[in-house]
Amino acid sequence: NAGVMQNPRHLVRRRGQEARLRCSPMKGHSHVYWYRQLPEEGLKFMVYLQKENIIDESGMPKERFSAEFPKEGPSILRIQQVVRGDSAAYFCASSPPSRVYNEQFFGPGTRLTVL
Amino acid sequence: DQQVKQNSPSLSVQEGRISILNCDYTNSMFDYFLWYKKYPAEGPTFLISISSIKDKNEDGRFTVFLNKSAKHLSLHIVPSQPGDSAVYFCAASYSLYGNKLVFGAGTILRVKS
Numbered sequence A: 001n002a003g004v005m006q007n008p009r010h011l012v013r014r015r016g017q018e019a020r021l022r023c024s025p026m027k028g029h030s031h032v033y034w035y036r037q038l039p040e041e042g043l044k045f046m047v048y049l050q051k052e053n054i055i056d057e058s059g060m061p062k063e064r065f066s067a068e069f070p071k072e073g074p075s076i077l078r079i080q081q082v083v084r085g086d087s088a089a090y091f092c093a094s095s096p097p098s099r100v101y102n103e104q105f106f107g108p109g110t111r112l113t114v115l
Numbered sequence B: 001d002q003q004v005k006q007n008s009p010s011l012s013v014q015e016g017r018i019s020i021l022n023c024d025y026t027n028s029m030f031d032y033f034l035w036y037k038k039y040p041a042e043g044p045t046f047l048i049s050i051s052s053i054k055d056k057n058e059d060g061r062f063t064v065f066l067n068k069s070a071k072h073l074s075l076h077i078v079p080s081q082p083g084d085s086a087v088y089f090c091a092a093s094y095s096l097y098g099n100k101l102v103f104g105a106g107t108i109l110r111v112k113s
Helices: none
Strands: A005-007 A010-013 A019-024 A031-037 A043-050 A053-056 A065-068 A075-079 A088-095 A110-114 B010-014 B019-025 B032-038 B045-051 B056-059 B062-067 B072-077 B086-093 B107-112
Touching (some): A010 A019, A019 A110, A031 A075, A043 A075, B010 B019, B019 B032, B019 B107, B032 B062, B045 B062, B072 B086
Parallel strands (some): A010 A110
Antiparallel strands (some): A031 A043, A031 A088, A043 A053, A065 A075, A088 A110, B056 B062, B062 B072
């Protein structure tokens, strides 16, 4: 059973470009979470999605960031017009449906560097 | 406002001895707590969890203790092994809010052989 897959593992963008980060959850998992880790800090929640629905986006910056989890295909975290402060490790996690308490299983992360 | 705190940035332990990692939280609504281990350039790996209705959960060398009145939890690793050297994150969630995790800043554990 393959784990959570993220690609690319490393992404370099210049200021003003767009970054697209992809996440394929574990088989059988229908809940996807995105977290961001800045240097020397813990992970910070960004958004929680189920298939075709955004459940909680309370951690997403109001501008330039968006996320989707379509019926088919991976979840996408999109950052438009990137700035240097967006440089971080972005982790995706997934969990199975219909449980009160869910362990979340993390992917290897995408390390975004904005030049 | 940091709701989950790991006040020790690092901990060094001799191989074979016990490692104790601590975590404090401020939000009494949290009802589920997890520990993750993370190696450099990898994602966090789930270790062990505990719900707020329990005060102890054990899995092999790992035991998590929860003291709700003190809003404190700890992870015990016995015996510690060099391969345990990693960053350990404490995380908390509350089921009414869709299980998003609130993480502490992490503790670097070094196990010396």
